[in-house]
Amino acid sequence: MKPGVYEIPLGTPMMDLLNKWCGGLRPGRKLKAIIPGGSSVPVMTPAEVEQANMDYESINKVAGSYLGSGGFIVMDDTTDMVDALTNLLRFYAHESCGQCTPCREGSAWMYNILCRLRDGLATEDDLVALRDLADNIHSRTICFFGASAAMPVQSFVTKFRDEFVARVESARAGLPAGLAVAK
Amino acid sequence: MPLVKVNGIAVEVPPGTNMIEAAKKVGVEIPHYCYHPHLSVAGNCRMCLVDVEAGGRGPDIACNMAATEGLAIRTDTPKVTQMRKSVMEFLLVNHPLDCPICDQSGECRLQDYYMEYGQHDSRLADAKMGKGKRQDIGDQIVLDAERCVQCSRCVRFSDEVTGTGELRLFNRSNQTQIGIFPGVRLSHQYQGNLADICPVGALTLKDFRFKKRVWWLKESESVCGGCATGCNTLVHHQDNEVYRFTPRRNDEVNKSWICDQGRLSYKDVTSLKRLTGAKVNGQRAELPEAANAAAMLLKGAKVGVVFGAKATTEANWAAVKLVRARLPSARAYVIEGNDPDAFTYQDEILVDSDKTPNRFGAALTASQLGSVGDAEALKAALAAGEIDALLVLQDDVIGRLGIAAPKALVYVGTFKNATATAAAVVLPAAHSIEQAGTWINRQGRVQRLRKTVAPAGDSVADYSAVDAIGRAFGGAVIPEMPAAIFQELAAGVKALNGLTLKGLGHGGQLITLSAPSAGADQPGQAAPAK
Ligand code: SF4
Ligand code: SF4
Ligand code: SF4
């Protein structure tokens, strides 16, 4: 890790940013995901990261995501994506100004579902609802906060679907939270 | 005017017209909670989301969309259907579904829109947010925060209409809760409107709570008689019993509001202060008998007629006709001011200082008889013995002027008062919601009254009571049907020329009232510019 302030040109390959400028992942860890713009934009998979350059067009073309605030969140293979998303939504549910209906009710509802998912209490239907709710918030609110809460959900449950399904399956099998059904 | 399209139907509307209103023009209903035609736009409920075909980017909210040339929206796409359904789902997540014990039931937008646009299976597995129920927040209003859909209509009403600002949406996220500032109570005169504009059962009127399921009620159009403003109202009734008054929209008169005094005045209809039977010298009598007694008293007497600013224009007209036919030497009086029992509150919003609904109607008709005397003139004439008999229409002259009643006093009125007590003959007049007729409000707007329920007891339309005296003299002085009376009235009074009862429509017709010096049929005062 190389803390510091650097100025690098737009268009720098994302992998360069990660490995060359930031010093790469901790030893022995594998890249799992990067959220390129704060937390409010669609998450990127390692395959997407490998193809993308650090500019607006490339990130959008490769991963349907955005540079947003430009703050990167890098997650390695020790990160549980369900836990990570739950954590993000805790923020959004708390931070919604509560003015307009979809965001006010939807962000908290998504957070509730994620908590149950995390705790091994959710069902297949909850997973469907989660994705639905995010779609029903996106672009239907007064300000962009609603979309910001929706995009992580939409991308996490699509790009890391297996992890979400695994939680539902372990819940159905009656396994304690966090234990997966053996394949 | 810009041409816009709603579901492919073209319509021309004034520039800037809100697209909810534009759609209404072509018969397309766009569901909405937060939008209200007489409040600012908040855009928070998201129920009015529509697709934009041209002239903007969609989906977007219709309530915040101003008509511009070429704007085209659609409400009939699967996307719009899905959006509405979703908003309904979000709104119901934390809703208690109290319908069986909720007074809004039957006129609730959550219920109505759920049937029309919602209809989803519940996917809710988490506990609902509990919020404060049954909060006593004002003289007239109870708040149930759980039922609130956070539309902010009540907040905007308090900020923009009354300017009192007691209400707010507190906290944020799904903890957002409607409430009143600590230590504050609603105390303004327009509280009932909060219950009207609240699209759900969060704000309910104390007076109406648990009284009646609204689907049993019939609504009839009327006008409030509480003051000279003449707010348009709806009378809600069942089986001849009145349960409430609510405002009827008239953008030129009262927008969508009425004051609490007017709202609660429905209680007067059945109040013990009603005159429900004719009386002769304090004894109950049949109406024709009392009318005979009245005719006997007035015949050959030196009669003064006090025209009534609370009576219908028709009753005042009947008095004109009676004088012309039978009492040619009678003098006409119109007394300014209010009855002693009138409420004293007034403001710049709606409530006028003049608590009579038909000051202009009384003045216009009285002036048909030539010069019209005022209170001083009446007192002087009585004192000098120039008049020794009075026919009084809906006016507590005795109570107001503190004068001794002449022996020959005939009173036509709806309520008991000093004049009724002192009168030798009382003819009971129907309440304004029990009879047809017209009133002319402070703007000079002729507005229509309708018979919404049957008159109490033996009371009859005030013009019929006057006509009964005419009949006792030997012949009717006015036609029987309200439309025919009005026709005669409109032909006889210059300011009303050309009007018909039907032509008054739902919102009334403005007449021009010129300055007192200009002619014989002037009300003695020009219409204020309000
Ligand atoms: S989307 Fe905007 S308006 Fe709605 S709660 Fe969020 S921040 Fe507020
Ligand atoms: S507000 Fe409407 S939906 Fe809610 S309890 Fe009352 S009637 Fe039912
Ligand atoms: S109390 Fe009624 S009017 Fe006020 S915000 Fe809630 S739903 Fe809207």
Ligand code: FES
């Ligand atoms: S009516 Fe348009 S957002 Fe509420």
